[in-house]
Amino acid sequence: xxxxxxxxxxxxxxxxxxxxxxxxxxxxxxxxxxxxxxxxxxxxxxxxxxxxxxxxxxxxxxxxxxxxxxxxxxxxxxxxxxxxxxxxxxxxxxxxxx
Numbered sequence: 001x002x003x004x005x006x007x008x009x010x011x012x013x014x015x016x017x018x019x020x021x022x023x024x025x026x027x028x029x030x031x032x033x034x035x036x037x038x039x040x041x042x043x044x045x046x047x048x049x050x051x052x053x054x055x056x057x058x059x060x061x062x063x064x065x066x067x068x069x070x071x072x073x074x075x076x077x078x079x080x081x082x083x084x085x086x087x088x089x090x091x092x093x094x095x096x097x098x
Contacts, residue, residue, distance in 0.1 A: 074087040
């Protein structure tokens with residue numbers, strides 16, 4: 001019998017809002033117990049000489065430098081807007097909250 005009980009699987013299924021039959025609960029209890037066992041074997045590996053990393057490849061930020069440059073004035077940006085108010089785009093209210 002598995003270390004993962006049928007009741008625990010039923011509880012997780014209930015939390016996930018998944019309806020399972022009795023046969024499915026029995027089968028999944030065994031399958032999930034095997035999966036947990038496979039994942040546990042990763043802890044048994046000799047990894048003392050491996051440097052912890054967040055990504056297997058080096059990451060580089062390739063975005064352009066942040067430079068101040070000429071942009072639109074508020075009037076130019078709002079020139080084609082259907083409606084503007086206080087130098088902002090005015091849009092219809094979609095929520096009833098204040």
